[in-house]
Structures are given as C-alpha cells and as structure tokens.
Amino acid sequence: MYFLRRILFAVPLLLVISALAFALVHLAPGGPFDRERAPASPEIERALKAKYHLDEPVWKQYFRYLGDLAHGDFGVSLKYRNHTVNDIIAQGLPVSMLLGALAFGFAMGVGLPVGFFTAARRGRWPDYAGSFLATLVVCVPGFVVAPLLILFFSIKWKLLPVGLWETPWHMILPPIALGLFFAGKVARLFREGMLNAMQSEFITAARAKGLGENRLLFRHAFRIAVLPVVSYSGPMLADLLTGSFVIENIFQIPGIGVFLVNSSLNRDYTLVVGLSLLYAALLIGLNLMVDFAYTLLDPRVKYE
Numbered sequence: 001m002y003f004l005r006r007i008l009f010a011v012p013l014l015l016v017i018s019a020l021a022f023a024l025v026h027l028a029p030g031g032p033f034d035r036e037r038a039p040a041s042p043e044i045e046r047a048l049k050a051k052y053h054l055d056e057p058v059w060k061q062y063f064r065y066l067g068d069l070a071h072g073d074f075g076v077s078l079k080y081r082n083h084t085v086n087d088i089i090a091q092g093l094p095v096s097m098l099l100g101a102l103a104f105g106f107a108m109g110v111g112l113p114v115g116f117f118t119a120a121r122r123g124r125w126p127d128y129a130g131s132f133l134a135t136l137v138v139c140v141p142g143f144v145v146a147p148l149l150i151l152f153f154s155i156k157w158k159l160l161p162v163g164l165w166e167t168p169w170h171m172i173l174p175p176i177a178l179g180l181f182f183a184g185k186v187a188r189l190f191r192e193g194m195l196n197a198m199q200s201e202f203i204t205a206a207r208a209k210g211l212g213e214n215r216l217l218f219r220h221a222f223r224i225a226v227l228p229v230v231s232y233s234g235p236m237l238a239d240l241l242t243g244s245f246v247i248e249n250i251f252q253i254p255g256i257g258v259f260l261v262n263s264s265l266n267r268d269y270t271l272v273v274g275l276s277l278l279y280a281a282l283l284i285g286l287n288l289m290v291d292f293a294y295t296l297l298d299p300r301v302k303y304e
Contacts, residue, residue, distance in 0.1 A: 006291075010284045014277060018069070021276040022062050025269050032078035032267045052078060054269075065273070074277075075270035079263065085274040088259055093278070095165060096248070096255035100240040102171060103179030107236070110179075111186025112229070118187070119194035119225075120217060130187065137184035146177035146250045163251040170251075178247045182236050186229055193225030200224070234290035238283040 033048055049055040053064060068075055074085035111134075118130035137145075153173060154162040161170050197203060198221050245257025256275060263271035 006288055010281075013284065014280055015066075017280045018066070018273060018277055019062065021273045022065065022269070023058065025264075025267065025272045026058050026061075028267060030267050032269065052076070065270070069277075074274035077263075077268055077271050079266045079268045079271070085271050088271065089256065089274065089278060092254060092256035092259055095253060096241055096244055096257060098171075099165075099174055099178065099244055099248070099253060099255060100237065102175035103182070103240050103244075104233075104237055106175050106179035107182035107186050107240075108229075108233075110183040112190055112226075114183070114187040115190030116194060116217070116222075119191045119198070122195065131191070134184040134187040134191075137180045138188070140181070142177050142181060143246050143250065145180055146173070146247055149173045149177055150250075163253070165251070165253045165255075174247050174251045174253060177250075178240060178244055182240065185232065185236070189228045189232055190225055193228045194221055197221040197224040230290060230293050233293075234287040235283075237286045238279070241279070241282055 031054075032052075033045060046055070053061055056064075065075060072086075074089070077083045077085055077088060080088060114130050114134060118127045118134075121127050150162055150173065153160045160172055161167075164170050165174075194217075198216075203216060203221060244255060245261050247253070248255045248257040249261065256278070259271060260275045262268070263275065
C-alpha cells in the first residue's frame with residue numbers, strides 16, 4: 001500500500017511541476033523566435049505564434065498542453081523544426097541513460113572498494129591515502145576533470161578519442177569525468193557506514209563468539225554499511241542523468257542534457273517543460289526504487 005500511495009501521489013506532483021515549469025519558462029524574457037538568423041516580419045511572427053498557439057493566454061496554452069500530454073504527446077519543438085519533443089527524447093534519452101549508467105557503475109565500482117579498504121585499515125596509511133583521494137575528487141568538479149582527462153589521455157598520450165559517442169573507446173573518459181565526484185562521495189559514505197557497523201553491538205557479540213574478521217566484514221557489516229550508499233544512490237542517479245549536460249557538451253555527446261541547455265537558451269517552451277517532466281519522473285521513480293531496495297537489504301525496514 002505504501003508504494004501504491006507513492007505512485008498515486010506522483011501524479012499530482014508531476015502536474016504541479018509541469019505548471020511551475022510552464023509558467024516560469026513563459027515568464028522568462030524573450031521568445032522562441034527571437035534568435036532567428038533573419039529577423040521575421042511582424043506578419044510572419046504573428047503567423048508563427050498562431051500556428052503554435054502562442055497568441056493565446058498562458059493558462060489556455062497550459063490546458064491545451066495537458067490535453068496533449070494525456071495522450072502521451074509532449075508537443076512539437078519550437079526550435080528543432082519538424083521534430084516533436086517525443087522524437088528528441090527518444091533520440092537523446094538512451095544516450096544520457098547509458099552515460100549515467102556507466103558513470104554510476106564507475107562510481108560504485110571505485111567508491112565501494114575504496115571505502116571498504118580504508119575502513120578495514122582504519123588509522124593506517126592506506127586509510128589516510130584513500131580518504132585523502134576521496135576528499136580530493138569530491139572537491140574537483142567534473143568540468144575541471146574532463147579537460148584534464150582529454151589533455152592527458154587524448155592529446156598528450158593519444159590513448160583515447162577526444163569526444164563523440166560512437167565506439168566503446170569513446171565511452172571511457174566521459175563516464176570517468178562524470179562519475180569521479182560520486183565515487184569519492186560513495187567511498188566516504190561507505191567508510192563511515194563500515195566504521196559505524198563495526199562498532200555496533202551485534203558485531204561485537206559476533207566477534208566475542210569467535211567469528212572471523214573477514215566473515216564479519218563481508219557477511220554482516222557490509223549489509224548494514226551499504227544502506228547509506230543505497231539511500232544516496234537514488235539522488236546520485238538523478239544527478240548523473242540531470243547533471244550530465246556539462247560533460248555532454250564538453251565531449252559533444254548527443255544526449256538530452258544538450259537539448260535541455262539549448263531549449264532553455266532558445267525559449268523552446270514545449271521542450272523545456274517536456275524535459276523537466278522527464279527528469280522529475282526519473283527522480284520520483286529512482287527514489288521509489290531506493291525505498292524498495294531498502295526493504296530487500298534490511299528486513300527490519302517496514303513502510304506503513
């Protein structure tokens with residue numbers, strides 16, 4: 001029942017988000033036809049506005065948009081002529097999702113071992129070295145890491161391609177640049193979780209019964225320590241998907257992040273609202289998945 005209520009609650013929440021996005025993008029100065037290469041005559045501009053119903057009051061445009069949305073139609077892009085928002089999402093979303101999934105895998109694949117390794121050697125030099133590196137990568141943003149990776153791996157050493165998204169070799173640097181910050185966050189969260197778990201009463205009791213240290217770490221402490229990481233993974237996945245536009249622009253990756261930036265600059269109303277709704281739905285869905293994963297990892301967690 002809890003998850004059913006969450007799903008039902010998501011519908012009015014998405015409606016509120018769509019209304020806010022629709023109102024804010026219309027309140028922004030400028031219009032979708034202000035950046036045309038050749039200035040349009042007043043007659044042509046009036047005809048364009050009438051074609052896309054932009055001459056109607058904003059509230060009427062919004063209800064027209066909701067009517068189309070009820071049929072799964074996000075509308076027509078005002079800047080990418082002859083393209084619907086559905087077409088743009090279908091084109092860019094798989095690329096962004098693959099980039100986000102690879103970055104997520106990198107963050108988990110690096111962050112969890114580093115966090116485990118530093119916690120298991122608390123107070124020794126590997127702990128200090130691992131904690132320092134985790135803190136360092138958290139302090140360096142992706143738009144700084146990406147040019148450095150390109151400089152060394154693509155230009156200086158010529159090991160990997162500079163940009164684009166065509167072959168598996170193109171899919172190495174962008175996920176690293178996007179996921180390095182989150183790898184540091186995961187390492188720090190998991191280290192703290194492991195240290196707290198190792199100090200808990202049931203671990204102390206198991207150790208007193210003679211249970212081996214490796215078995216304590218892997219079979220018992222791990223399941224408790226990973227819960228904060230699982231809780232963070234929902235927002236992290238959302239950040240990887242919605243925050244990838246910087247990396248997509250640097251590496252010239254044709255994901256939806258590029259379309260979001262361009263649509264905001266060009267006042268492409270339908271595309272901005274459509275992508276905002278998409279990101280909101282992803283965030284709600286990912287957080288719901290995290291709550292469900294919690295119940296699988298820790299049977300003590302019950303949702304009423």
